[in-house]
Amino acid sequence: MTWILPVGASLNFEGLAEPVRIVRGLGSGSQGQVMEVEVAGERLALKWYFPACVTRDRHLEQRLGEAIRATAPSPSFLWPIALLRPTPDAQNQLRSRSGGFGYLMNLRPPAFAGAVDHVAGRLRLSLHSVLMACLRLADAFHALHSKGLCYKDISLGNLFLEPNTGQILICDNDNVDVDGRDLGSVLGTPGFMAPEILLGQARPGADSDLHALAVLIFRLLTRHDPFRGKLELAIRCLDEPARRRLYGEDPVFIFDPQDMRNRPDAEHHAAALLTWPIYPAELQELFVQSFGAGLKDPARRALTGQWQQALTRCLDQRQLCPRCGQENFQPSPTTATEAAPSCWHCSTPLPPPLFLQLPQGAVVAAAGTTVHLHHFDPLQPPQGDRPLADLVAHPSDPSILGLRNLSDQVWRARLCQGDELEIPPGRSVNVAAMAQVHTPEGPITPQRRCPPSQM
Amino acid sequence: MPSFPNVRLASRPLHFIYLCDCSGSMAAQGKMQALNQAIRQSLPGMARVARDNPEAQVLVRAVCFADRAQWHVPTPTPVEVLQWQDLQAGGVTAMGEALELLAEQLASPPMEERALPPVLVLISDGQPTDDFESSLNNLMGLHWAQKAVRLAIAMGHDADLEVLQQFIGTDPATGQAFASVPDGGISSEPSLGLGASGGRSPRRPLQASNATALAQYIQWASTAVVGAASMPASRIGGKSNGEGNIPLPELPPTLLDPVDDIGPVVW
Numbered sequence: 254m255t256w257i258l259p260v261g262a263s264l265n266f267e268g269l270a271e272p273v274r275i276v277r278g279l280g281s282g283s284q285g286q287v288m289e290v291e292v293a294g295e296r297l298a299l300k301w302y303f304p305a306c307v308t309r310d311r312h313l314e315q316r317l318g319e320a321i322r323a324t325a326p327s328p329s330f331l332w333p334i335a336l337l338r339p340t341p342d343a344q345n346q347l348r349s350r351s352g353g354f355g356y357l358m359n360l361r362p363p364a365f366a367g368a369v370d371h372v373a374g375r376l377r378l379s380l381h382s383v384l385m386a387c388l389r390l391a392d393a394f395h396a397l398h399s400k401g402l403c404y405k406d407i408s409l410g411n412l413f414l415e416p417n418t419g420q421i422l423i424c425d426n427d428n429v430d431v432d433g434r435d436l437g438s439v440l441g442t443p444g445f446m447a448p449e450i451l452l453g454q455a456r457p458g459a460d461s462d463l464h465a466l467a468v469l470i471f472r473l474l475t476r477h478d479p480f481r482g483k484l485e486l487a488i489r490c491l492d493e494p495a496r497r498r499l500y501g502e503d504p505v506f507i508f509d510p511q512d513m514r515n516r517p518d519a520e521h522h523a524a525a526l527l528t529w530p531i532y533p534a535e536l537q538e539l540f541v542q543s544f545g546a547g548l549k550d551p552a553r554r555a556l557t558g559q560w561q562q563a564l565t566r567c568l569d570q571r572q573l574c575p576r577c578g579q580e581n582f583q584p585s586p587t588t589a590t591e592a593a594p595s596c597w598h599c600s601t602p603l604p605p606p607l608f609l610q611l612p613q614g615a616v617v618a619a620a621g622t623t624v625h626l627h628h629f630d631p632l633q634p635p636q637g638d639r640p641l642a643d644l645v646a647h648p649s650d651p652s653i654l655g656l657r658n659l660s661d662q663v664w665r666a667r668l669c670q671g672d673e674l675e676i677p678p679g680r681s682v683n684v685a686a687m688a689q690v691h692t693p694e695g696p697i698t699p700q701r702r703c704p705p706s707q708m
Numbered sequence: 709m710p711s712f713p714n715v716r717l718a719s720r721p722l723h724f725i726y727l728c729d730c731s732g733s734m735a736a737q738g739k740m741q742a743l744n745q746a747i748r749q750s751l752p753g754m755a756r757v758a759r760d761n762p763e764a765q766v767l768v769r770a771v772c773f774a775d776r777a778q779w780h781v782p783t784p785t786p787v788e789v790l791q792w793q794d795l796q797a798g799g800v801t802a803m804g805e806a807l808e809l810l811a812e813q814l815a816s817p818p819m820e821e822r823a824l825p826p827v828l829v830l831i832s833d834g835q836p837t838d839d840f841e842s843s844l845n846n847l848m849g850l851h852w853a854q855k856a857v858r859l860a861i862a863m864g865h866d867a868d869l870e871v872l873q874q875f876i877g878t879d880p881a882t883g884q885a886f887a888s889v890p891d892g893g894i895s896s897e898p899s900l901g902l903g904a905s906g907g908r909s910p911r912r913p914l915q916a917s918n919a920t921a922l923a924q925y926i927q928w929a930s931t932a933v934v935g936a937a938s939m940p941a942s943r944i945g946g947k948s949n950g951e952g953n954i955p956l957p958e959l960p961p962t963l964l965d966p967v968d969d970i971g972p973v974v975w
Contacts, residue, residue, distance in 0.1 A: 406942050477717060
């Protein structure tokens with residue numbers, strides 16, 4: 254591999270007091286190359302553009318400058334930090350005759366794997382992690398769109414995730430633009446592009462981001478493509494004209510309730526058939542809406558706030574199967590006549606779960622579930638980070654479930670026997686023993702009758 | 709431990725087939741060695757692209773042709789397990805026979821009912837010595853040959869560019885079967901990349917005048933083109949790379965040719 258920025262060199266850039274040392278090449282793509290660099294003792298990544306890319310995308314530098322000034326909408330973006338232009342003496346050391354520029358960003362930590370590794374089945378991760386990743390993706394786009402910006406080209410290729418926590422990093426933020434301004438040439442990635450973009454009827458913006466976001470969330474949740482059903486099987490050679498039909502001219506959602514033409518095939522599309530029923534109707538409905546009416550009418554696509562809400566509710570009702578330990582998300586019956594849902598994995602009927610009642614909603618008491626500010630304050634947006642509390646198994650007896658105080662305030666717990674005690678930050682209270690926990694944000698109350706007092 | 713269901717995205721085969729000229733002239737000036745090296749060196753990058761494209765199952769084969777044509781890698785082999793055995797030069801240029809062998813394999817069956825567009829890469833330094841045209845006509849009667857991404861690399865200046873252009877098909881820029889091809893190697897022009905000057909286009913024979921250029925084209929075909937034919941990449945508005953059923957990625961930027969390492973010889 255030939256690197257434009259010579260490895261080992263220390264280069265001066267305009268406006269930087271210290272030289273930047275080029276440590277090693279990290280990768281090369283169609284737009285440019287990414288190097289690991291050292292700036293003032295700190296390791297960062299530097300993306301350097303090919304001259305052809307700079308020539309072709311004449312608003313690139315302007316967009317980057319504006320993105321840098323706007324600062325990252327959320328920590329989930331690997332956002333540009335600074336634009337770098339070589340000084341005349343550094344220019345002579347580049348393996349490129351025309352000037353060019355690049356931008357600094359943080360390095361992607363090695364624990365983050367490509368979202369494509371998940372879709373290819375190469376990562377071991379829980380449904381909880383995948384749902385958390387989707388929620389953070391919705392959070393990130395909510396924050397981006399709230400700043401009046403749009404991304405234009407989200408796909409599996411520029412999303413990375415940490416398998417244990419579901420944390421995400423969105424890379425390649427150089428197409429980010431003010432929504433509606435259209436200073437840029439990228440259209441998106443086929444399969445993720447909204448039909449109106451693919452057919453050349455509109456330019457990418459926040460509306461088409463919503464389509465791409467729905468596709469990406471679907472692909473993460475199902476490891477399948479929302480438009481590859483029987484209509485795909487009818488295609489012998491999956492080339493550009495075929496993709497145009499499948500995703501642009503006549504897209505049919507594989508689970509469209511009315512149009513059954515594109516149902517998944519039991520043999521070829523098994524992933525979709527297995528994973529789709531795992532998710533609750535409230536979440537499925539957003540796909541039906543986005544990939545139904547929303548295909549032709551961008552205003553009907555599920556909004557980032559709707560994704561945040563449906564995904565947090567799905568996580569709130571997560572229940573572990575007592576037999577196989579798998580995660581289940583179907584709501585519990587609200588009436589006695591309704592049948593209990595069965596585990597998607599082992600078909601065991603799921604027992605009625607223990608709910609923790611909160612001022613805004615309820616969560617099922619299951620290890621790994623988190624409680625957030627939005628569970629107390631209706632004005633807070635639903636989100637998955639900065640939990641106030643989480644449910645943890647006891648370190649020596651996993652059958653004992655505790656509610657852990659993740660806030661920096663001391664809580665008071667009233668036990669079933671009537672005793673009261675303090676729960677300092679970082680400590681947990683046995684859920685089976687607690688009648689109610691008082692936090693400064695509001696109460697947390699298990700929804701059950703306390704066993705008759707032993708006293 | 710709870711885990712995501714053990715399922716993954718269904719994939720389609722992507723057949724990648726090299727057609728390598730092994731005639732006697734390839735023995736001159738280290739051309740045969742350069743080609744063997746270029747293909748061998750390109751395999752890790754190709755495997756990486758295959759890994760990044762779970763929708764495609766990238767399977768590699770190779771035909772070599774000299775006095776006769778024969779399968780050099782007969783079995784469709786997943787790129788991550790492929791070990792490239794050196795080709796040997798010697799003989800004439802039975803290019804037409806190579807196309808016959810290819811045609812047998814692109815008929816359905818043995819081709820799968822459903823696949824991604826095959827990628828066919830013809831590499832030659834000379835002129836066919838057998839009946840190229842009727843073999844090409846026979847090949848192009850096949851569905852999968854028509855759907856295939858057909859690329860050609862001319863090694864040195866003696867390659868028959870007209871024949872290579874016939875293999876690729878009509879030049880979309882000129883509508884002619886053949887257009888003059890500038891050198892694809894070292895360029896001192898700050899190229900705009902793609903055929904902007906009416907010059908290089910992936911739908912014309914790629915002229916490799918030295919080992920570095922050859923390696924770049926092989927790498928480009930085995931990574932960028934495989935990527936484009938399997939999982940589509942970001943799309944840029946405006947001009948596309950001519951018509952075709954797969955939009956071809958930009959050629960490798962010649963500007964990146966290292967100035968201090970231009971390869972051993974100029975052929």
